[in-house]
Amino acid sequence: MIFDSNDRQQPFDRIGDVLNQTSSDELKKQVLDGFHDYELAEALVRLDPVLQEEFLRIYPPNALADVFSEMNPEDVAALLVTMNITVTSEVLNAMQTDDLVDILEAFDERDERIRFLSMVYQQKRNEIKQMIDFSDDVAGSIMNDVFVTIDPNDMVKEAIKHVVDVAPDIEFIDNVYVIEQNRLTGVVSLKELIGAGNEPKRKIHEIMTDNVVSLRPIDRVEEVIEVMRKYDFMLLPVVDDDHRLVGIIAYDDVMDAISSESDIDYSYLAGLADVQEPIDRETVRSNLKKRIPWLVILLFINLITGSIIAGFETTLKLIPVLAVFMPLVLGMAGNSGTQSLGTVIKLFALNRFKTTKDKWIHLLKELFVGFLNGIIIGAVMSVIVIFFQFSGGSTLQQAWPLALTISLSITSALIISTTAGTVIPLGIDLLKIDPAVASGPFMTTVNDIFSLLIYFSFATLFLHHLI
Amino acid sequence: MAFEQKNTTQDNFVDEIVRFFESQPYEEGAVDSFLDEYHPADIAAALSIVDEDERIEWFKQIDMPTASDVFAFFSKEDARLLLKTIPDKLAQRVIGRLDNDDIVDLLQSLDDQSYVDTMLSAMSRPKRQKIKQLWDYKDNQLGSVMTDSFITLDANMTVKEAMKTIIEHAYFKDYTANLFVIDDHRLTGVIPLKNLIVARAKERIYDIMDMNPLQTTPDDNKEHAALRLAEYGESAMAVVDKDGMMLGILTYDDAMDIIAEEKEDDYTALAALSKSDIDLHNMTIMDQVRGRLPWLLILLVLGLLTSLLLSIFETPLSQNDGSRLLASRLAVYLPLLLGMAGNAGTQSLAIMIRYLTGGNPLKKKAMKQHLLREFRTGFLQGLLIGVLLVGMILVQFRLIDGHLTTLAWYTAGVGGLSIFIALIAATFLGALIPYALDKLGFDPTVASGPFITTISDVLSLTIYYGVALIVLLPIYV
Known part of the structure; x- marks a missing residue:
């Protein structure tokens, strides 16, 4: 090895240095092989164009395929456009189908997608066409299509030989799937198979596990995550309606899915239009692109709050103190709405809504929660307002109308906002849209509108007492 | 083998297990051969939905090591309840077979110090020492979640010798997808089981291993380590001390839980919720x-x-x-x-x-x-x-x-x-x-x-x- 493994330099810098050296291509390739694919991927996107070209030139296509599978699909798409056709075609054909689907989907233009798809062999091309139909958030979109299968009547000896034969072409052989009459009937882990090596003549059906946990391609990614976490699975088989094995889902894609699913939820809750990049790749422009859409949308929704207040201008002029407690009422309603929204989105992410009944039960609970929180916060608020009025020199006679207006408003606003924070994401889910799009800021603004109407209605009701 | 249409949902597995236990009395050995076909997670799920009396009764019917595997899948709450009601002797056997990091987790959640001592006293000396080592790692440190259920190979072994070692140990070790290579007591490489089985019998491990194993130290933040594992798309990361001695590994399954919990914490904080685990059915x-x-x-x-x-x-x-x-x-x-x-x-x-x-x-x-x-x-x-x-x-x-x-x-x-x-x-x-x-x-x-x-x-x-x-x-x- 040229480099000491204790070198304090970052892998990225070291990879850049390797490419800059004047040594032979073969030597450079060998040194690059010593890095992990993820490190090579991270380096490749950051290198300047000259070194990038050098990298793509000396690194063999089938190894490049592994590096590409560690990269953002968008970055791969950008690279592919610059590469020559022979290499591109070899790289694409060496890639896993699920990764290829992601990359092809990263091209904005249909023509480009078709151009690159045409470089892939016929059989793989058909599989890709099938997978492109799967939406992003189902099991089918993260499954691998290569796996090892054996027959239940095989002997252990034969099965081991088969696994050894196919191992070089298959990424995950940690589980071997037993297929009988085209159906998945059992599973043997590689560990068990090797452990059974001292009884070479035993039949596979004697050592296999019969009850295989599996999912269907259309099951949601949330369910995949739940099952993988619950069973500590490394691999999970995916079967079609006839119980035919169509793919396997591997731990690495699930770890990514856990990250990306929760990143999406998090970004939406914060009112960001996109998931963020590593810190050294973010620019002011990419920063603005994520935030401005929501800010502009909110500005226009806020026209409604503005008009509501403008509509009550006379009331406000008569009772200026209303403005003092307005942000507080709106803020509290917004907060409890966000709490409810957050709870629903988390329950979705943890796959806790299995039936429609679960959703109704949750809604009912939220109603009670909103009611209880509303009453408690309302009671606390009435005490505070009375105290506030006393310190301004009012008597109890003068203080109670305002206290009543504000605490009744806060109680009703909390009940409504808790309900809205639950009903709106549940409703969006009914429309088959990711409920997380009912983002935090959107919910808050909707609740602002409700709360303002409540606040000024109560104020108008008690108007003659308040003046 | 008779062919019947099997439903793939896990709920059915749980139902089948419950029905089996309800249909007692069963013949000698029937429990073992029946449960052998089910995942411990499903058996644990079945036991956790029945009454406490039945749960204890049924659990006692399960043989080792299945009982211990099942126990590992209980929620902390259920695990504690069960321990209180089964004889100490049985508890010692169940706990003794768990992964060391799980033992530490469990024992630290118990209030009764004399009970903890009873449990520890039944373990072998080396095991007690290992547990003592893990005991002091803070909750957010990698050391608190690493496991020692993996296989090491010597760098000078031939592939044939290595395979023999693996066949001997595989049954007792959970994680075998990668084998860790030790030379002079230090971690020097890693080799996927897949590469090992296709290698020629006489090759030396040193020549075919990967010399840059993914590694970190036990005081590393566990969330950082888990996210790094996910980025690398690997199934395990070695944990070594400052001299390069191997202490344990972080596995993909623990990493999944760590990442999910970490992201959940960020999310709940942003939504002004408390960090409690949200559970639709148990949450009042x-x-x-x-x-x-x-x-x-x-x-x-x-x-x-x-x-x-x-x-x-x-x-x-x-x-x-x-x-x-x-x-x-x-x-x-x-x-x-x-x-x-x-x-x-x-x-x-x-x-x-x-x-x-x-x-x-x-x-x-x-x-x-x-x-x-x-x-x-x-x-x-x-x-x-x-x-x-x-x-x-x-x-x-x-x-x-x-x-x-x-x-x-x-x-x-x-x-x-x-x-x-x-x-x-x-x-x-x-x-x-x-x-x-x-x-x-x-x-x-x-x-x-x-x-x-x-x-x-x-x-x-x-x-x-x-x-x-x-x-x-x-x-x-």
Whole structure:
């Protein structure tokens, strides 16, 4: 090895240095092989164009395929456009189908997608066409299509030989799937198979596990995550309606899915239009692109709050103190709405809504929660307002109308906002849209509108007492 | 083998197991051969949905090592309940077979010290020592979740010898996808089982291993390590001490749980929820209220700050008709201004928190650049939103008054200027506050969404009313 493994330099810098050296291509390739694919991927996107070209030139296509599978699909798409056709075609054909689907989907233009798809062999091309139909958030979109299968009547000896034969072409052989009459009937882990090596003549059906946990391609990614976490699975088989094995889902894609699913939820809750990049790749422009859409949308929704207040201008002029407690009422309603929204989105992410009944039960609970929180916060608020009025020199006679207006408003606003924070994401889910799009800021603004109407209605009701 | 259509849902497996146990008495050995075909997680699930009496009765029927495997899948609550009711002898056997990190986790959650000692006393000396080592790692350190259920090979072994070692040990070790290569007591390489089985029998492990095993130290933050494992797409990461001695591994299954929990914590903090695990069926209404009410009360107190400030500003605004008109006009844009600044603050807070809790340790320089970038971002979005707001206010005045007065221009100017300054401040502070908290050694996620909103409320209010009192009050009066 040229480099000491204790070198304090970052892998990225070291990879850049390797490419800059004047040594032979073969030597450079060998040194690059010593890095992990993820490190090579991270380096490749950051290198300047000259070194990038050098990298793509000396690194063999089938190894490049592994590096590409560690990269953002968008970055791969950008690279592919610059590469020559022979290499591109070899790289694409060496890639896993699920990764290829992601990359092809990263091209904005249909023509480009078709151009690159045409470089892939016929059989793989058909599989890709099938997978492109799967939406992003189902099991089918993260499954691998290569796996090892054996027959239940095989002997252990034969099965081991088969696994050894196919191992070089298959990424995950940690589980071997037993297929009988085209159906998945059992599973043997590689560990068990090797452990059974001292009884070479035993039949596979004697050592296999019969009850295989599996999912269907259309099951949601949330369910995949739940099952993988619950069973500590490394691999999970995916079967079609006839119980035919169509793919396997591997731990690495699930770890990514856990990250990306929760990143999406998090970004939406914060009112960001996109998931963020590593810190050294973010620019002011990419920063603005994520935030401005929501800010502009909110500005226009806020026209409604503005008009509501403008509509009550006379009331406000008569009772200026209303403005003092307005942000507080709106803020509290917004907060409890966000709490409810957050709870629903988390329950979705943890796959806790299995039936429609679960959703109704949750809604009912939220109603009670909103009611209880509303009453408690309302009671606390009435005490505070009375105290506030006393310190301004009012008597109890003068203080109670305002206290009543504000605490009744806060109680009703909390009940409504808790309900809205639950009903709106549940409703969006009914429309088959990711409920997380009912983002935090959107919910808050909707609740602002409700709360303002409540606040000024109560104020108008008690108007003659308040003046 | 008779072929029957099997339903693949896990619920059915659980039902089948429950029905089997209900159909006692069963023949000698029947329990073992029946349960052999089910995953321990399903058996645990079946036991956890029945009454306590049945659970204990059934659990006692299960043989070792299955009983221990099943036990490992119980929730902490169920595990504790069960331990209290089974004989110590059985408990010792069940606990003794668990992974060391799980033993530590379990024993540390028990209050009864003499019980813990009873359990430890049944273990072998080396095992006790290993547990003692793990005992002191803090909850957020990798050492607290690493496992020692893996296989090591000697660098000088031949492939044939290595395979023999694996066949001997595989049954007792959970993780075998990668084998770790030790030379002179130090971790020197890693080799996937897959590569080993296709290698020629006489090759030396040293020649075919990968010399750069993914590794870290036990005092590493467990979330950083888990995210790194996910980025590398590997199934395990070696944990070594400073001399390169191998202490354990972080496996993909623990990493999944760590990542999921970490991201959940970020999420709940941003939504002002408490960190309790959300469970639809077990969570009562009172649990929910207990989780949320403290947050709401804290936020109420913080919200009172805005009321206090506003009441100070309202005094000069309630003198005569002119100032009262101004007060009501200002109120019209108040929710808009506070809402927008709060959102901008939450956005940059969320981005900063994700950097702080993400997988890669951050360089100071990158952080400074990020803060500078946040300032520029705040400036640009403040400018854009400010200009839009000026336009909006002018249109509204035009609609109300029928023409554009000097008053309209000034009001629009004040609104635009206020939102411009408020957005810059909120965007920048949204990034700065969690960063500063982190620097001072606090958990940055406590600067949650609603918290930053309140801070930006106070700021925006002061800016808005401050500018308005200076510029607009003389004109309106």
